[in-house]
Amino acid sequence: MSGELLALEKAVAEIMEIASGMGLDFxxxxxxxxxxxxxxxxxxxxxxxxxxxxxxxxxxxxxxAEYDYNLSRIYELVINSNxxxxxxxxxxxxxxxxxxxxxxxxxxxxxxxxxxxxxxxxDMIQRMAANAERVEAYExxxxxxxxxxxxxxxxxxxxHINPRLGRGKASPGSSSARGGETPNHARRQQEEEKEDLLxxxxxxxxxxxxxxxxxxxxxxxxxxxxxxQLQTKVxxxxxxxxxxxxxxxxxxxxxxxxxxxxxxxAAIVQPNPQxxxxxxxxxxxxxDIASRQGIEKIFEVREVDDDLSFFRNYLTPELIxxxxxxxxxxxxxxxxxxxxxxxxxxxxxxxxxVNHGFPFIRVKEEDYGRRGELFLEHVHDGRDLDQLYxxxxxxxxxxxxxxxxxxxxxxxxxxxxxxxxxxxxxxxG
Amino acid sequence: xxxxxxxxxxDWSLYRKGELDRARHQEKVREAIxxxxxxxxxxxxxxxxQGEKVIKIPLRSLxxxxxxxxxxxxxxxxxxxxxxxxxxxLGPVGSAEGGGSGAGDQPGxxxxxxxxxxxxxxxxxxxELALPNLEEKKSVETAEGVEFREIRKNGLWSNIDKKRTLLxxxxxxxxQGQPGFGPPKPDDLRFKTWDLRLTKHSxxxxxxxxxxxxxxxxxxxxxxRGFYFWLLRFLRSKYEQVLVxxxxxxxxxxxxxxxxFFTKGESGGxxxxxxxxxxxxxxxxxxxxxxxxxxxxxxxxxxNLPSDNQEAARLARELAGVxxxxxxxxxxxxxxxxxxxxxLGELEESRFRRFLLREKGDIYGALRWFFGxxxxxxxxxx
Numbered sequence: 106m107s108g109e110l111l112a113l114e115k116a117v118a119e120i121m122e123i124a125s126g127m128g129l130d131f132x133x134x135x136x137x138x139x140x141x142x143x144x145x146x147x148x149x150x151x152x153x154x155x156x157x158x159x160x161x162x163x164x165x166x167x168x169x170a171e172y173d174y175n176l177s178r179i180y181e182l183v184i185n186s187n188x189x190x191x192x193x194x195x196x197x198x199x200x201x202x203x204x205x206x207x208x209x210x211x212x213x214x215x216x217x218x219x220x221x222x223x224x225x226x227x228d229m230i231q232r233m234a235a236n237a238e239r240v241e242a243y244e245x246x247x248x249x250x251x252x253x254x255x256x257x258x259x260x261x262x263x264x265h266i267n268p269r270l271g272r273g274k275a276s277p278g279s280s281s282a283r284g285g286e287t288p289n290h291a292r293r294q295q296e297e298e299k300e301d302l303l304x305x306x307x308x309x310x311x312x313x314x315x316x317x318x319x320x321x322x323x324x325x326x327x328x329x330x331x332x333x334q335l336q337t338k339v340x341x342x343x344x345x346x347x348x349x350x351x352x353x354x355x356x357x358x359x360x361x362x363x364x365x366x367x368x369x370x371a372a373i374v375q376p377n378p379q380x381x382x383x384x385x386x387x388x389x390x391x392x393d394i395a396s397r398q399g400i401e402k403i404f405e406v407r408e409v410d411d412d413l414s415f416f417r418n419y420l421t422p423e424l425i426x427x428x429x430x431x432x433x434x435x436x437x438x439x440x441x442x443x444x445x446x447x448x449x450x451x452x453x454x455x456x457x458x459v460n461h462g463f464p465f466i467r468v469k470e471e472d473y474g475r476r477g478e479l480f481l482e483h484v485h486d487g488r489d490l491d492q493l494y495x496x497x498x499x500x501x502x503x504x505x506x507x508x509x510x511x512x513x514x515x516x517x518x519x520x521x522x523x524x525x526x527x528x529x530x531x532x533x534g
Numbered sequence: 535x536x537x538x539x540x541x542x543x544x545d546w547s548l549y550r551k552g553e554l555d556r557a558r559h560q561e562k563v564r565e566a567i568x569x570x571x572x573x574x575x576x577x578x579x580x581x582x583x584q585g586e587k588v589i590k591i592p593l594r595s596l597x598x599x600x601x602x603x604x605x606x607x608x609x610x611x612x613x614x615x616x617x618x619x620x621x622x623x624l625g626p627v628g629s630a631e632g633g634g635s636g637a638g639d640q641p642g643x644x645x646x647x648x649x650x651x652x653x654x655x656x657x658x659x660x661x662e663l664a665l666p667n668l669e670e671k672k673s674v675e676t677a678e679g680v681e682f683r684e685i686r687k688n689g690l691w692s693n694i695d696k697k698r699t700l701l702x703x704x705x706x707x708x709x710q711g712q713p714g715f716g717p718p719k720p721d722d723l724r725f726k727t728w729d730l731r732l733t734k735h736s737x738x739x740x741x742x743x744x745x746x747x748x749x750x751x752x753x754x755x756x757x758x759r760g761f762y763f764w765l766l767r768f769l770r771s772k773y774e775q776v777l778v779x780x781x782x783x784x785x786x787x788x789x790x791x792x793x794x795f796f797t798k799g800e801s802g803g804x805x806x807x808x809x810x811x812x813x814x815x816x817x818x819x820x821x822x823x824x825x826x827x828x829x830x831x832x833x834x835x836x837x838n839l840p841s842d843n844q845e846a847a848r849l850a851r852e853l854a855g856v857x858x859x860x861x862x863x864x865x866x867x868x869x870x871x872x873x874x875x876x877x878l879g880e881l882e883e884s885r886f887r888r889f890l891l892r893e894k895g896d897i898y899g900a901l902r903w904f905f906g907x908x909x910x911x912x913x914x915x916x
Contacts, residue, residue, distance in 0.1 A: 107543075110541055110543060113541055114541050117539055117541065118537055118539075121537045121539060122537065125537075133538035133539065134538065134539040134540075135539070135540055135542075136539065136540065136541040136542070137541075137542050137543070137544070138541065138542070138543040139543075139546055140546060142546075142552055142553070143546045143549060143552070145552060146549070146551050146552030146555075149552065149555065150555075157551070157554060157555055157558065158555065158558070159555065159558040159559040159561075159562050159596075160559075160598050161555040162552075162554075162555030162556040162557065162558050162559030162560070163556075163559045163596065163598075165552045165555055165556050165559075166556050166559060166560075169552070169556075188538070195543070260598070261598070261599055261600045262600070262601075263600075264600070265601070376613040376614060376615055377612065377613060378612050378613065378614060378624050378625075379610065379612050379624060379625075380610070380611070380612060381611050381612070381613060382613065385613070386613070428613055429613055429614040429615065429616050429617070429618050430611060430612075430613050431611075431612055431613070431614065431618050431620075432609040432610065432611060432612075433609065433610055433612050433624055434608070434609045434610070435606055435607075435627055438626055438627045439623050439624070439625065439626055439627060440623070440624040440625055440626075440627060441621065441622070441623050441624065442612075442614075442618055442619065442620055442621060442622040442623075442624065443609060443620060444609065444620065445618070445619065445620050450611070453609055453610075453611055454611050457611060463600075463601065463602070464601050464602065464603060466601055483601075488603045488604070488607075488608050489603070489604045489607055489608070490601060490602070490603060490604060491602050491603060491604040491605070492604070494599050494600065494601065494602050495601060497597075497599035498599045498600055498601050501599070
């Protein structure tokens with residue numbers, strides 16, 4: 106082992122000691138030092154072992170270019186798994202690695218203890234590797250284009266899923282009707298299924314071949330795995346930032362490193378004028394809870410909450426003011442701040458977290474017009490859908506359903522129905 | 535508790551997933567570009583002489599579509615550094631915010647562009663084009679430089695090969711039983727001599743003709759310039775050397791420089807036969823068709839003196855006879871072809887093609903029509 110790795114090893118041992126002394130509870134840690142190409146490959150698809158798809162290549166290309174032009178860089182990538190795998194960029198300095206390891210340990214603790222991650226398989230690396238092999242076999246058997254069509258369609262709908270349904274039942278050929286349940290329960294189950302487009306398609310689409318169904322189930326399973334990370338982005342980053350600060354303070358850093366650390370930390374938490382920096386906002390909320398209700402309270406919060414309840418319960422008017430949060434909108438060809446009132450700001454922030462940030466779309470009828478057509482409804486919450494995106498996504502639903510599909514929504518206050526039957530999207534209403 | 539951790543650093547050089555996925559993406563990008571060729575060919579930034587040679591094109595087909603909220607309509611959350619007030623301007627719409635988190639659902643962050651170089655456009659475009667009536671011409675030899683390839687006993691003193699001269703001297707003395715140096719004799723001297731390096735290649739000449747009469751405006755010239763830009767590049771990709779002669783005409787024709795050719799504007803009428811006559815003279819004088827591939831192209835709005843039409847058509851036939859391909863492009867921004875255009879249609883010459891251009895995008899159509907793959911002219915009859 107090189108001198109650099111030895112120094113890192115010593116630092117990691119110290120950091121873990123401090124972290125567990127502070128009460129963090131994590132899975133065993135597997136650190137791997139990798140070159141940028143590898144880091145960005147993993148970053149692009151979220152996992153070292155994911156199936157091949159052009160969209161990951163697109164993300165990889167962009168991230169790699171940004172790295173090459175020195176615009177941005179990922180210092181670490183951590184996988185929700187047991188043991189917990191984390192990847193460090195081989196260009197990192199020792200100080201950067203110390204910060205990253207402290208940060209990663211808190212993520213690790215979060216994965217292990219937050220309730221929303223409880224159902225995620227901790228051996229997803231292996232499962233995704235097996236999925237990737239199946240995708241490759243299907244490509245060999247049915248052609249790359251055919252596989253890509255199904256993957257494109259399934260990926261477009263991947264976050265219209267309902268985590269309460271779990272993963273196992275939506276396997277090919279299984280039936281949703283199970284005996285021994287009360288009628289009430291069965292009815293609720295049916296409602297739940299209608300809120301999960303991929304599940305509903307898996308159970309009810311008539312024209313999917315087994316291998317196509319398998320691909321859709323695969324995408325759904327992987328989306329279920331990633332979903333808690335979407336639901337807890339702000340909390341998770343806030344938690345990790347909260348702890349990396351404290352752990353780094355405990356380390357006896359040489360003066361030069363202390364300065365580097367201050368600079369790095371400042372970059373991580375700088376405000377984003379056109380978005381919400383989860384590191385900054387999450388950190389501020391955890392600091393606020395800890396100062397008012399004690400450190401035990403934040404351990405409880407990290408166990409039970411997700412971003413939605415986190416904002417509902419702990420984003421106070423004072424925090425909104427201190428964080429200088431606002432709403433902005435388009436005015437002509439400029440973005441302009443339009444709202445500073447804390448109630449409105451809070452309401453909008455909470456809205457971005459409802460249904461993990463995606464429009465709530467559910468099945469209204471599965472046999473529309475008694476022609477086996479799928480009728481979806483968008484439950485409008487005051488925010489219109491992006492029409493171009495809608496018109497480009499509806500054909501994906503059709504691709505999977507195999508019969509004409511419809512989507513009802515509201516635009517500019519009026520009810521409209523978009524339909525697609527294989528030719529062009531039609532708009533009525 | 536025990537600290538359970540490992541740190542490893544492995545050799546990842548064989549792990550190619552990122553690059554393989556990227557290759558898949560690049561394939562789709564190329565496909566999208568191919569579908570956009572018509573627009574790219576008329577891209578002004580490419581056609582300008584000092585223009586950027588890398589252009590950006592939006593690739594709508596490679597967005598990852600999903601159901602999402604209309605970000606342009608709604609209100610978004612942002613954060614300032616303190617004291618932000620209602621009415622503060624954050625920036626222009628369309629400025630892509632970098633946002634390190636990669637959330638992607640920020641306004642303006644979705645505009646996906648691919649960069650493409652002139653060379654890439656060429657490669658894709660020229661894949662679709664072919665040279666009609668290609669013939670073996672007597673190849674021309676040109677000297678491209680000199681090579682020292684031979685040693686002789688006499689030559690220029692400045693080209694003396696000292697090393698070989700000394701070796702010859704030593705060898706001679708050794709044979710005579712007198713090892714070592716001595717005064718050189720004329721027979722010891724060695725000189726390097728050179729040969730001209732001759733290469734054989736076939737040449738092409740473009741006779742670029744354009745109507746510069748008053749009725750040809752900026753738009754018409756833009757189309758002609760765009761066409762000639764690609765024509766020159768295309769022929770250069772096929773021939774070693776491509777010469778271009780610029781012939782401008784109104785009622786009279788004259789040879790002009792490139793700059794003048796594209797900027798010249800004169801008032802008065804048009805006599806197209808004048809430029810065909812000049813072209814024929816130049817060919818007869820400078821470009822024997824046994825040695826040259828000849829490509830006369832003429833752009834006009836077709837507004838010819840009626841009395842000249844028959845004569846122009848006659849000369850056009852003659853011109854086609856000595857050319858590989860004679861193309862006539864009529865820029866009819868207002869409507870249909872002129873009398874001359876119809877008249878030229880009667881020219882059943884396999885070496886003649888005509889095309890009507892109505893808008894910018896037709897440059898691409900013209901290229902495909904004039905240089906369509908054998909048998910199936912890609913542009914369609916106009």
